[in-house]
Amino acid sequence: MSAPLTRLARKSLLNRGVSVGLTVLSVALSVMLFLGVEKIRTGARDGFHATISGTDLVVGARGGAVNLLLYSVFHLGDPTANIGWDSYERVATAPGVAWTVPVSLGDSHRGYRVVGTTPAYFDRYRYGRRQALRFADGRGFDGIYQAVIGAETARRLGYGLGDEITLSHGIGEVSFAEHTGHPFQITGILAATGTPVDRSVLVSLESLEAIHAGWDSGVARSGAQAATGGSGLQPDSVTAILVGTDSPIRVLSLQRQINTYRGEALSAVMPGVALSQLWRVIGAGETALRAISVLIVFVGLSGILTALSAGLNERRREMAVLRAIGARPQEIFALMTLEAAAIAFAGALAGILAVNLAFLAVSARVMRRYGLDLGQAGPGLTDLGVLAAVTLAAAVLGSWPAWRAQRNALADGLSIRL
Amino acid sequence: MMPGRPAHPAAIDIGALRHAWPGEADILRIDRFHVAAGERVFLAGPSGSGKSTLLGLIAGITPCQQGRVAILGDPVGGMSPARRDAHRAAHIGVIFQLFNLVPYLSALENTLLPLRFSPQRAERVRRTGQTPVTEARRLLDVLGLDETTLGKPATALSIGQQQRVAAARALIGHPGLIIADEPTSALDRESRDGFIDLLNSECARTGAALLFVSHDTALAAGFDRHVDLRDINRMAIAA
Numbered sequence: 038m039s040a041p042l043t044r045l046a047r048k049s050l051l052n053r054g055v056s057v058g059l060t061v062l063s064v065a066l067s068v069m070l071f072l073g074v075e076k077i078r079t080g081a082r083d084g085f086h087a088t089i090s091g092t093d094l095v096v097g098a099r100g101g102a103v104n105l106l107l108y109s110v111f112h113l114g115d116p117t118a119n120i121g122w123d124s125y126e127r128v129a130t131a132p133g134v135a136w137t138v139p140v141s142l143g144d145s146h147r148g149y150r151v152v153g154t155t156p157a158y159f160d161r162y163r164y165g166r167r168q169a170l171r172f173a174d175g176r177g178f179d180g181i182y183q184a185v186i187g188a189e190t191a192r193r194l195g196y197g198l199g200d201e202i203t204l205s206h207g208i209g210e211v212s213f214a215e216h217t218g219h220p221f222q223i224t225g226i227l228a229a230t231g232t233p234v235d236r237s238v239l240v241s242l243e244s245l246e247a248i249h250a251g252w253d254s255g256v257a258r259s260g261a262q263a264a265t266g267g268s269g270l271q272p273d274s275v276t277a278i279l280v281g282t283d284s285p286i287r288v289l290s291l292q293r294q295i296n297t298y299r300g301e302a303l304s305a306v307m308p309g310v311a312l313s314q315l316w317r318v319i320g321a322g323e324t325a326l327r328a329i330s331v332l333i334v335f336v337g338l339s340g341i342l343t344a345l346s347a348g349l350n351e352r353r354r355e356m357a358v359l360r361a362i363g364a365r366p367q368e369i370f371a372l373m374t375l376e377a378a379a380i381a382f383a384g385a386l387a388g389i390l391a392v393n394l395a396f397l398a399v400s401a402r403v404m405r406r407y408g409l410d411l412g413q414a415g416p417g418l419t420d421l422g423v424l425a426a427v428t429l430a431a432a433v434l435g436s437w438p439a440w441r442a443q444r445n446a447l448a449d450g451l452s453i454r455l
Numbered sequence: 456m457m458p459g460r461p462a463h464p465a466a467i468d469i470g471a472l473r474h475a476w477p478g479e480a481d482i483l484r485i486d487r488f489h490v491a492a493g494e495r496v497f498l499a500g501p502s503g504s505g506k507s508t509l510l511g512l513i514a515g516i517t518p519c520q521q522g523r524v525a526i527l528g529d530p531v532g533g534m535s536p537a538r539r540d541a542h543r544a545a546h547i548g549v550i551f552q553l554f555n556l557v558p559y560l561s562a563l564e565n566t567l568l569p570l571r572f573s574p575q576r577a578e579r580v581r582r583t584g585q586t587p588v589t590e591a592r593r594l595l596d597v598l599g600l601d602e603t604t605l606g607k608p609a610t611a612l613s614i615g616q617q618q619r620v621a622a623a624r625a626l627i628g629h630p631g632l633i634i635a636d637e638p639t640s641a642l643d644r645e646s647r648d649g650f651i652d653l654l655n656s657e658c659a660r661t662g663a664a665l666l667f668v669s670h671d672t673a674l675a676a677g678f679d680r681h682v683d684l685r686d687i688n689r690m691a692i693a694a
């Protein structure tokens with residue numbers, strides 16, 4: 038019973054090649070858009086959640102968790118206050134603490150944030166699935182007036198190893214106060230990570246101290262002089278501390294300990310928790326994006342409805358002939374819904390293939406340039422789900438013209454009016 | 456065959472039939488209309504008198520509202536819609552006035568179509584020792600369609616060719632009854648006469664009954680019997 042129908046549906050669709058082809062194309066384009074948005078969306082979300090990993094606590098001055106995360110990890114906005122160096126030492130030596138990396142923010146270079154830290158940063162900062170930072174070129178800093186730059190900083194500003202840059206006080210793109218007396222030499226360029234590290238300039242805490250010492254006194258000390266006096270360059274405060282513990286079970290008690298530390302008002306947050314909180318804020322846009330792309334798929338599908346409904350009258354004879362040969366009204370209905378589903382299936386399949394090919398073509402480049410992991414190339418479960426959902430939705434939509442065709446066929450009897 | 460059923464039940468046996476289209480007065484009131492097995496009947500009647508309506512009832516496309524409609528011994532009038540459709544697929548060949556063919560199928564595929572909708576008809580072809588395709592080719596050849604037209608899409612055929620493909624499609628698989636609703640009205644005189652001769656001789660050869668509708672009584676010559684709808688339909692008399 039259904040064998041003649043699938044055959045009829047196929048021949049009928051092939052016969053209307055151009056118009057059916059255009060409908061298939063519109064479904065394909067809408068599915069491409071949907072899957073493209075979906076893949077970028079999940080890539081962005083996963084990338085966001087993977088901004089920092091392997092760090093158990095981020096410690097800063099007393100304040101909200103999201104705010105602390107924003108300035109310490111995303112380099113957005115300003116810290117409410119700094120942490121005294123003695124507090125840093127207390128945290129670093131607290132029982133259960135395996136390692137600490139201090140982070141000092143406040144300077145910039147042509148709009149890119151300068152991060153003062155220790156060489157341990159390059160070993161301890163992890164992102165994604167606990168991936169370590171990697172040098173695309175050069176090595177870390179081991180003295181003052183040396184800088185390591187992130188992948189995007191290097192690419193956008195066109196810097197290479199050995200180039201000299203000057204830092205400016207404050208974080209504006211156009212700074213009014215330049216530390217012009219102390220050029221920094223670039224010793225290393227990091228590989229892309231898809232995290233804010235890509236947009237930063239990393240220098241040692243001592244280097245920051247050195248330029249600020251010169252700044253404070255109002256007299257620029259010479260680089261050689263500052264370098265030799267290393268012991269005098271200990272900072273008296275930092276912006277935040279990345280903390281790793283001996284064992285995950287110590288994290289909560291350590292967090293409580295830091296939060297209740299009497300010497301200074303501190304906040305310790307677990308990055309994973311704060312990231313989730315932050316994503317809930319950003320996620321609203323994500324939901325809107327998704328809703329729009331779903332709507333676009335429906336626009337694509339409604340093209341099927343239009344195509345089938347438009348052909349309904351000219352196919353009235355054909356349906357009457359099929360009825361005369363012995364086709365049941367349900368078979369007329371099935372033929373029409375089958376055609377709708379077949380158009381949607383072909384369109385969705387084409388869209389899925391195109392998106393996957395496109396991602397295959399660009400994902401390596403996106404990974405290299407932006408560090409954004411677009412997920413596995415090649416059709417996945419989402420693609421199968423979309424294929425099934427689109428086909429089913431088209432069959433449901435197609436049941437409207439199908440029902441009309443069936444009703445016509447029943448009403449016409451043997452005497453079809455032309 | 457069912458026990459107690461006559462060897463050759465009437466092709467059409469109608470009694471006390473009444474039919475009205477929704478919202479309209481009765482168009483048909485037929486006390487008795489009978490076509491014997493293998494009989495070829497010419498049915499005439501003016502336009503709008505209900506000829507097509509009667510054919511729809513006989514084919515089982517239009518549900519029977521009141522009365523008895525038995526086709527080849529089967530009480531089509533009382534069947535469920537699904538069984539009526541299956542009965543039509545297996546036992547009745549239909550030829551329309553125009554546009555008989557499924558436009559996106561070739562002449563050959565159109566001819567084969569009834570075999571795909573009725574296993575019974577396909578089985579009857581197989582019992583003659585033919586394959587569906589050879590049988591379709593044979594019929595198309597008998598009806599005067601040459602080899603080159605068989606693969607052409609239906610829309611590429613002339614009207615005369617289309618009608619002959621429709622006749623081949625109605626005849627394939629040996630249905631017991633062929634109903635033709637003014638199949639020659641769009642043909643010129645020569646092809647019209649040829650068409651009627653071929654249809655008659657093929658029905659005679661296979662033993663199928665033929666109910667041929669036309670308002671052109673000049674065509675009635677080759678048929679066993681000539682019936683005017685006005686003579687059997689009491690509504691027409693009243694009108």
Ligand SMILES: Nc1ncnc2c1ncn2[C@@H]1O[C@H](COP(=O)(O)OP(=O)(O)OP(=O)(O)O)[C@@H](O)[C@H]1O
Nearest residue numbers: 448449450452476482501502503504505506507508
């Ligand atoms: N499917 C239908 N639905 C509603 N009314 C119908 C239908 N088919 C026919 N009628 C009506 O029934 C009446 C008879 O029509 P029918 O087609 O049976 O006449 P006919 O004898 O075949 O005429 P013609 O020679 O012009 O083909 C007409 O008034 C027509 O409007």
Ligand SMILES: [Mg+2]
Nearest residue numbers: 452506507636
């Ligand atoms: Mg008619």
